[in-house]
Amino acid sequence: MRFRKSLKYAFRGIIYCINTEKNMRFHTVAILYVLLLAPYFSLSRAEWAILFLTFAVVTAAECFNTVAERLSDFSASNFNTVVRVVKDMAAGAVLLCALFSIAVAVCLFWKPEDFWNLWQTFFKNPTFPVLLILLAFPSYFYVSWGPLEIRDRIHHRRIVGLRVHQKKYSSEKSEKNKNNLV
Numbered sequence: 063m064r065f066r067k068s069l070k071y072a073f074r075g076i077i078y079c080i081n082t083e084k085n086m087r088f089h090t091v092a093i094l095y096v097l098l099l100a101p102y103f104s105l106s107r108a109e110w111a112i113l114f115l116t117f118a119v120v121t122a123a124e125c126f127n128t129v130a131e132r133l134s135d136f137s138a139s140n141f142n143t144v145v146r147v148v149k150d151m152a153a154g155a156v157l158l159c160a161l162f163s164i165a166v167a168v169c170l171f172w173k174p175e176d177f178w179n180l181w182q183t184f185f186k187n188p189t190f191p192v193l194l195i196l197l198a199f200p201s202y203f204y205v206s207w208g209p210l211e212i213r214d215r216i217h218h219r220r221i222v223g224l225r226v227h228q229k230k231y232s233s234e235k236s237e238k239n240k241n242n243l244v
Contacts, residue, residue: 079128080209085156086124087205093117094201096167098194102180109170116163123159127152 079086100113130152134145184191203212 075125079125082208083124083128084205084208086121086128087208089120089124089160091201091205093121094197095194099180100171102183103171103173103176105170112166113170116166120156120159120163123156127156 080090096113096117100110105113131149134148138145207215
């Protein structure tokens with residue numbers, strides 16, 4: 063039971079980071095695209111392990127950056143030089159992890175023959191590039207707005223639509239009542 067609770071809290075922290083941090087959402091979309099394209103490259107089991115470790119390092123660094131920002135904001139209500147330095151160092155750690163993850167990607171995916179095979183696959187089966195392009199639209203909104211804002215916008219439209227329908231219905235009903243009174 064304790065283990066399940068700790069998993070619940072851990073997932074809640076990850077979800078919080080995704081919901082509140084645009085960079086975390088960018089990292090998750092980048093991971094999705096890499097996972098979609100990686101099977102077209104001949105990666106060994108060790109290379110897949112390196113790839114997954116790279117995902118873990120970058121996303122964990124982003125989580126720790128969020129922790130540092132929240133604790134810093136909590137501890138100092140006014141501007142504080144130490145808080146600024148802590149936040150800058152945490153952001154710098156994420157940047158270092160992201161830059162080194164690009165270096166890892168170059169090492170793992172710089173295989174010209176696999177690029178050529180991927181390119182030929184795109185031309186033989188055009189549905190995959192179309193799907194990647196179509197995936198770009200929800201990815202853009204996911205990164206720029208985040209899951210909560212998307213949910214709120216969809217929910218707001220439903221509420222607004224419901225209110226418009228209710229106003230229309232109530233005005234029709236009041237017109238009917240006026241006609242019945244006359």
